[in-house]
Amino acid sequence: MYCVKCGVKLAESEKKCPLCNTTVYHPEISQNDVQPLYPQNKFPKIKPKSKGFNGAIIILFFIPMLISLISDWQNDKTLNWFGFVAGGLVLGYIILGLPNWFHKPNPVIFVPCGFAAAIVYLLYINFATNGNWFLSFAFPVAGGLGLIISAVITLLRYLKKGRLYIFGGTLIASGGFILLVEFLMSITFDIAFIGWSIYPLIVLALLGGLLIYLAINSAAREIMERKMFF
Amino acid sequence: MSAKKRPLRWVRLDNAAKIYPAARRRNWSNVFRQSVTLYEEVDVDVLKSALDVTVKRFPSIAARLRKGVFWYYLQQVEKAPKIKNEYSFPLSFMSREETRKCAFRVIAYRERIAVEFFHSLTDGTGAMVFLKSLTAEYLEQKHGITIPAEFGVLDRKQKPQAEELEDCFPKNKGSVPLSRKDTDAWRLSGEVQTDGFLNLTCFQIPVKDTLDLAHKYNCTLTVFLSAVMMQALLNLQKEKNPNVKKQKRIKVLIPVNLRTLFPSNTLRNFAMYTVPEVDPRLGEYTFEEICKVIYHKMGAEITQKHMSGMIATNVNDEENPFVRVIPLPIKNMVMKAIFDSVGERKSCLTLSNLGHVKLPEIMYKYVKRMDFILGVQAAAPYNCGVLSYKDTVYINFIRNIRDAELERHFYAVLHEMGLEVTVESNKRWEV
Numbered sequence: 001m002y003c004v005k006c007g008v009k010l011a012e013s014e015k016k017c018p019l020c021n022t023t024v025y026h027p028e029i030s031q032n033d034v035q036p037l038y039p040q041n042k043f044p045k046i047k048p049k050s051k052g053f054n055g056a057i058i059i060l061f062f063i064p065m066l067i068s069l070i071s072d073w074q075n076d077k078t079l080n081w082f083g084f085v086a087g088g089l090v091l092g093y094i095i096l097g098l099p100n101w102f103h104k105p106n107p108v109i110f111v112p113c114g115f116a117a118a119i120v121y122l123l124y125i126n127f128a129t130n131g132n133w134f135l136s137f138a139f140p141v142a143g144g145l146g147l148i149i150s151a152v153i154t155l156l157r158y159l160k161k162g163r164l165y166i167f168g169g170t171l172i173a174s175g176g177f178i179l180l181v182e183f184l185m186s187i188t189f190d191i192a193f194i195g196w197s198i199y200p201l202i203v204l205a206l207l208g209g210l211l212i213y214l215a216i217n218s219a220a221r222e223i224m225e226r227k228m229f230f
Numbered sequence: 231m232s233a234k235k236r237p238l239r240w241v242r243l244d245n246a247a248k249i250y251p252a253a254r255r256r257n258w259s260n261v262f263r264q265s266v267t268l269y270e271e272v273d274v275d276v277l278k279s280a281l282d283v284t285v286k287r288f289p290s291i292a293a294r295l296r297k298g299v300f301w302y303y304l305q306q307v308e309k310a311p312k313i314k315n316e317y318s319f320p321l322s323f324m325s326r327e328e329t330r331k332c333a334f335r336v337i338a339y340r341e342r343i344a345v346e347f348f349h350s351l352t353d354g355t356g357a358m359v360f361l362k363s364l365t366a367e368y369l370e371q372k373h374g375i376t377i378p379a380e381f382g383v384l385d386r387k388q389k390p391q392a393e394e395l396e397d398c399f400p401k402n403k404g405s406v407p408l409s410r411k412d413t414d415a416w417r418l419s420g421e422v423q424t425d426g427f428l429n430l431t432c433f434q435i436p437v438k439d440t441l442d443l444a445h446k447y448n449c450t451l452t453v454f455l456s457a458v459m460m461q462a463l464l465n466l467q468k469e470k471n472p473n474v475k476k477q478k479r480i481k482v483l484i485p486v487n488l489r490t491l492f493p494s495n496t497l498r499n500f501a502m503y504t505v506p507e508v509d510p511r512l513g514e515y516t517f518e519e520i521c522k523v524i525y526h527k528m529g530a531e532i533t534q535k536h537m538s539g540m541i542a543t544n545v546n547d548e549e550n551p552f553v554r555v556i557p558l559p560i561k562n563m564v565m566k567a568i569f570d571s572v573g574e575r576k577s578c579l580t581l582s583n584l585g586h587v588k589l590p591e592i593m594y595k596y597v598k599r600m601d602f603i604l605g606v607q608a609a610a611p612y613n614c615g616v617l618s619y620k621d622t623v624y625i626n627f628i629r630n631i632r633d634a635e636l637e638r639h640f641y642a643v644l645h646e647m648g649l650e651v652t653v654e655s656n657k658r659w660e661v
Contacts, residue, residue, distance in 0.1 A: 008641055011434075011654035018431045018655030019638045035340065038430070038656035042315070044322040046426070 013037045057097045061089050083128060087121045108154045115146030137188040141181055148173050164221075168211030175204030239289040239390075240296075240305040245399035245544050246499040247350035251295060251302050251329075252565035253573065255608060257426065259324045262354065262615065263603040264361045265344035268596055272338045273372055274313050280368035281310040281336055284360070287386045290395050290498055291351050291360050295329040300558055304333070304351065313338050319428040319656055321605045321628065324348055336364070341598065343368065349499070354584050354602065354615075355487050356497040358382060362589065369596050381588045394497045402492045403545040404538030412505065412576045416467055416478035418612055420631030427658075428606065431637045433625040434652040435644065437586070437618050443647055447521045452583045453528065455616060455625065456482050456506065457520040459581050462639035464510055464520075469639075474511060481507040483577035484528070488541075491534050502540050504531040505577050574607045584617040599624065606630045 001010045001024060003017040012034050016023050065086055072082040095114040099105030119142045126134035148170065155166045182197035214221045243251075250260045285292035289306040296305050311332040316339035324333070324346070333348035343365060347357050363384045366377040379385040423429070444454035463480045471477055488500045506527040508515050515523075530536070547553060553561070584602050602615035603626045611631040617624055627637050637653075644651050 006638065006641070007645065009650065009652045011652055013654060014657065015659045016657055018429075018653055018657050019634050019641055036656070036659065037432075037654055038318050038320070039316055039339065040318060040659060042317045043425070043427075044317055 011037070054097065054100050057100065058093070061093045061097065065089050084125065087124050091117050091121045106157075108150070108157055111153055112146060112150045115142060115150070118142055119146075133188050137184045140184055144177050144180060148177060162215070164211045164215035168208040168215065171204045171208030171211065175201035175208070178204075238306045238308060239395075240303050241290050241293075241395055241498075242397065243302050243304065243350055244397035244498045244500070245541070245548055246353070246501065248301070248548065249565060249569060249573075250348065250350045252562040253569040253608060254326065257323055258608045259329070259605075260349040260608075261321050261324050261346050261605045262349060262357070263320050263344055263346045263601070263605075264354070264357050265342050265601045265603075266361060266365050266597050267599040267601070268341045268343070269598050270596075271341055272343055272368075274338050276372045277336070277338055277343060277368055278310070278313055280364060280371050281313070283386050284364045284367050285310045287363065287384055287388065287390060288360050288497065289390050291334065291347070291356065293333060293351060294331055295333045295348065295350060297558060300554060300556070300561070302350070302558070307332050311336065315339070316342075316344070318658065320344070320430055320603050321346060321428060323426065344601075352497055353487075353499045353501045354485070354582060355489060355501070356499070358584060358587065359384060359497060365597065366590070366593065369593060373596070375592060377590050377592055380590050383590055383593075391495070393495045396494070396496045397498055398488070398492065398494045398496045398500045399541050400545050400549070402488070402494075402538055403542040404535065405542070406539055407543035407546050408536070408539035410543055410572075413479055413481075413507070414575045415481035415507070415578045416463070417575075418463075418466075418578055418610055418636065420611055420629075420633055420635065422611070422631055427630075429629050429632075429634065430603065430656045431627040431629075431634060432601065432654045433623075433627070433637075433641065433644070434654065435623045435625070435649050437621050437623055439649055440623050443649065447518060449521045449525050451618070451623070452484065452581075452585075452616075453521055453524045455583065455623075456484055456524050456581055457517060458640060458643045459579075459614065460506070460508055460520050460524070461515075461517055461643045462636060463578055464508065464515065465639045465642070466636055467510065469635075477510040479507050479509045481505050481577045483580040484524075485580065485582045486532050486537065488537060491532070491537055502537050503580075504528055570609070574609050579607070579610060579612040579614060580604060581614045581616065584615075586618045594620070601626055603628055612636055 001012070001014075002008065003010055003020060003022055003024070005022040006017060006020045008017065008019055010017060010024060013036050014024055068082050068085040069079075072079050072085075091114075094117040095110075098113075099110045119139060122138040122142060123134055125131070126138065151173075152166060152170050156163070159166070178200050179197040182195075183193060185191050186193040214224060253260065285307060290304060292307050292310065293304040294307055296303055311334070314335050314337045316337050324335075329348050329350075333351050335346045337344040337346065343361075345357065345361050345364065347360075351357075352360070359382045362382045363386060366383045367386050369375060370377055377383060379388075440454065441451060444451050447454060447457070449457070459482050460480050463482070467477055467480065483503050483505050485501045485503050488494065488502055489496070492500075494500055504527060506524040508520060508523055556564075582602070582604055587600050589597060597619075599622070600617060600619040601624050602617045604613040604615040606613055606628055612627065612629045614628070615626045625640075627634075627640070629636070641651055641653070
């Protein structure tokens with residue numbers, strides 16, 4: 001019996017060509033009595049991922065939370081600083097523990113989630129301490145940083161090429177981010193804007209620009225490879 | 231009075247075996263399969279009885295993988311494992327839990343007896359001795375015949391020999407280690423089967439016609455089949471990436487049985503490898519040129535001197551006192567990181583040829599065919615195991631991706647040369 005499409009000779013057990021997937025049909029040959037090379041539809045039982053490890057992690061986070069709760073309460077029968085500890089532990093669990101529940105945790109989802117949780121925690125601290133720095137400083141700084149890191153992770157994960165563009169762009173964005181941090185510090189905490197952030201911005205922008213130039217110019221890239229290989 | 235119970239034997243992992251437990255992943259472990267297909271249906275009860283006898287003769291293969299503080303070790307199993315049923319695909323994942331109990335499986339399906347080995351136990355040659363001995367014991371018990379201990383069949387009544395349990399790497403290492411530095415190869419890729427299904431495609435070609443062709447190109451069967459594989463890989467890469475300048479090197483890893491170079495009767499791992507390569511950026515290769523590249527590469531490297539240098543590189547690392555005192559979990563992390571970053575990048579796939587399998591004369595009328603199947607690599611979707619038995623070469627491709635694109639190209643190369651190819655698979659009928 002031969003495959004009508006690719007012409008390969010097929011063993012009797014084949015109902016479709018293993019090479020081109022064409023259905024085997026021969027009007028004079030009955031395939032009813034043929035046994036497959038391997039049994040059909042028999043799969044090993046896939047054990048669900050052990051929850052024991054993740055349970056242990058939860059307990060590891062829960063114990064200090066409980067000790068903090070009791071210590072804080074025993075002091076003057078009110079909760080004063082417990083919220084900070086609990087918030088910190090929950091944030092730590094969201095970043096370190098939560099991804100372990102998934103078979104293949106995708107950083108493109110979990111990194112922004114971690115930053116979002118950090119922003120919520122900062123908001124809580126801002127209200128709990130009657131601060132006035134969340135909207136003008138903490139939110140844009142944490143949000144900006146989260147945006148840059150998430151963008152890099154997403155691009156590295158889903159783009160197979162263009163690493164030099166990604167790293168070059170990240171360096172330039174990081175320089176701009178440092179400038180933003182100094183500016184926000186000056187307007188939130190009344191610190192004079194002296195422009196120290198210009199220096200890292202210039203260095204990072206030059207380095208980033210160099211990487212992008214190398215990405216564009218293959219001749220320059222080759223020279224760099226020749227001079228810098230190790 | 232009951233006889234004094236002999237303590238179970240244990241052995242350190244040999245030099246090559248050490249990487250496999252460390253390199254394991256959540257859904258991948260390095261396992262390979264060898265099988266015999268008989269002319270009659272396998273009697274599972276007799277097979278169980280034959281296995282009970284055979285495991286005692288092979289304490290380093292019928293073993294489980296255990297953890298020490300600094301290294302893993304193998305401990306002989308107390309009793310033979312149960313005979314397992316076949317799944318829809320070979321080489322299903324062997325978990326840590328499973329290797330801790332028993333690091334090999336015996337599977338019966340219709341006329342087939344298959345044994346799947348975790349690679350730390352042995353290599354293809356050692357595994358073949360185990361399979362032949364198990365089959366001989368089965369046939370003796372089933373048919374009341376006497377099979378002589380020859381052609382790799384061991385006498386099951388004999389005690390295990392010290393030389394069979396020996397790690398032959400340290401004593402054959404050279405004085406100067408060779409560099410491991412090597413270039414990266416083209417990476418095969420495709421849509422991975424989400425349910426863990428492994429696609430097996432077995433090509434069967436006549437030994438005589440294939441050898442005639444190989445001799446026409448002045449090469450051996452291994453060189454010829456490796457050249458066909460490289461030609462198929464070149465054609466596939468060209469189809470996927472027509473821009474020659476951006477194409478990558480085509481490299482095939484060919485395991486080398488060191489027993490043919492060094493005096494050894496070990497049943498442990500004792501193999502090294504050679505990796506012939508062609509670079510498509512240098513221009514189109516004719517088939518003759520590919521054969522020459524492989525032939526000369528193998529000729530230059532499959533020598534005592536070169537192999538002892540390669541052995542020295544690995545053994546020196548293992549014998550380094552600083553490495554030895556590092557606790558096992560840290561060693562595992564470092565070895566896994568090295569394996570992931572270097573291990574499989576240096577070749578497109580492995581093509582392992584066990585050669586022409588011979589059996590004691592009396593066994594031929596009971597054994598219809600034999601197969602050798604490698605597991606897929608950790609990060610690459612293909613591997614290929616070859617052996618010839620009677621008048622047929624069995625070439626088993628395994629892949630964890632959907633499309634049989636490499637197999638199509640491989641067939642096209644064979645077909646163009648005028649070889650009659652029969653193909654068989656574990657393809658699901660209703661899909």
